[in-house]
Amino acid sequence: EISPKPLLYVDGVTVTFDGFRALNQLSLVIAPGEMRAIIGPNGAGKTTMMDVITGKTRPDTGTVSFNGDVDLTKLDEAAIAQLGIGRKFQKPTVFESHTVRDNLLLSLAGLRRPHKVLFARETVAERTRIDELLGLTKLGDAKDRLAGDLSHGQKQWLEIGMLLAQEPELLLVDEPVAGMTDAETEETAALLVEINKSHSVVVVEHDMSFVKALGVKVTVLHEGSVLAEGPLDQVQANERVIEVYLGR
Ligand code: ADP
Numbered sequence: 001e002i003s004p005k006p007l008l009y010v011d012g013v014t015v016t017f018d019g020f021r022a023l024n025q026l027s028l029v030i031a032p033g034e035m036r037a038i039i040g041p042n043g044a045g046k047t048t049m050m051d052v053i054t055g056k057t058r059p060d061t062g063t064v065s066f067n068g069d070v071d072l073t074k075l076d077e078a079a080i081a082q083l084g085i086g087r088k089f090q091k092p093t094v095f096e097s098h099t100v101r102d103n104l105l106l107s108l109a110g111l112r113r114p115h116k117v118l119f120a121r122e123t124v125a126e127r128t129r130i131d132e133l134l135g136l137t138k139l140g141d142a143k144d145r146l147a148g149d150l151s152h153g154q155k156q157w158l159e160i161g162m163l164l165a166q167e168p169e170l171l172l173v174d175e176p177v178a179g180m181t182d183a184e185t186e187e188t189a190a191l192l193v194e195i196n197k198s199h200s201v202v203v204v205e206h207d208m209s210f211v212k213a214l215g216v217k218v219t220v221l222h223e224g225s226v227l228a229e230g231p232l233d234q235v236q237a238n239e240r241v242i243e244v245y246l247g248r
Contacts, residue, residue: 005068007032007200008053008170013062013073015048015224022048023059024224030170035192035201037211037232040221041244046204049221050172053202054087055080066170086168090175092155096148100139100158103147104130107162129165136194137161138187153184157191164195171195173203177210189213208232220244 008030015023023045030036038046051057053064055077064072072080081087095103108126122130134140137157142150147158156176163171173192177185189210192201196216205211211218211232218235220228222244228235235241 005032006030006065007034007067008202009063009065010049010053011063011065013049013052013059013064015045015052015057015059021224023052026062026221026225028219028226030200030202033196033200035196035203035214035216037214037216037218038202038204038221039206039208039211039218039235040227044221045224046221047174048224050087050174050202050204053080053172054085081166081168084167084169085172086163086166086170087172088156088160088163088174088176090178092152092159094147094150094155094158094162096146098147099144100134100147100150101130101143103158104133104161104165107165133161133164136164137191151184153180153187156180156184156188160191160195164199168199170200170202173201175205176203177205177207182209185210186213208236 006029010026010028013023013026014021026045026049040046048057052059053072055072055075059073066072066083066085070083095106098106105122105126108129109122134143137160139154139158139161142154147155150158177188180188185207192203192214195201203214217230218232219226220235220241227244228238228241
């Protein structure tokens with residue numbers, strides 16, 4: 001099997017907080033177009049890993065490369081976002097007092113005309129893209145509602161739409177279904193599967209029914225390192241994984 005050049009290559013990353021190793025020689029390879037689920041018990045290092053990839057935390061040792069040659073550990077958060085890595089945090093942060101549509105427009109056009117964006121009429125290209133994003137996130141019927149009036153699930157989808165508006169190549173998603181109903185969780189899995197047709201995705205999530213619905217390769221983190229990697233049913237049958245989740 002010939003593996004393509006990785007899209008994201010985390011290599012030997014160690015992060016220490018006051019002598020405690022949050023990440024310990026962590027390595028992770030994401031192929032172009034891949035969606036990967038990251039699981040692991042609390043404190044395993046999942047958030048710290050996302051923080052290193054996005055430049056929020058600088059590792060003590062190790063490198064992170066994106067598209068072959070860029071060492072992300074030398075760049076700041078803004079530069080990494082510019083390269084095409086978008087991050088969705090667990091809590092939705094939408095502009096509650098603006099409509100769904102204006103939230104998308106703000107995200108789409110904000111960089112180009114930040115001061116007048118909400119007063120200016122959008123371009124045809126922007127309108128087309130907004131309609132696409134409304135369709136993808138199933139928010140078409142809610143487009144004129146205030147974002148603050150949406151359900152928790154809808155707010156999460158809107159924020160994912162806002163992130164996509166910035167055209168990232170790789171989307172990092174942190175516990176997207178926390179607090180969602182079962183129906184919203186299923187919708188979110190379907191949304192990510194759809195997004196994965198055109199974007200690479202790394203998603204951290206505890207909800208196993210959600211991870212199962214994604215149907216992708218899973219990486220299990222434990223004590224800052226990779227404990228197991230493979231299809232969900234395979235890692236769930238792994239004895240070391242069972243030990244870590246059930247305690248000894
Ligand atoms: P996870 O997201 O898998 O629950 P984290 O990456 O949040 O794990 O945390 C890994 C470990 O590092 C935890 O033991 C946590 O307490 C510790 N940690 C994370 N961030 C900091 C920090 N800023 N200062 C000190 N310890 C931290």
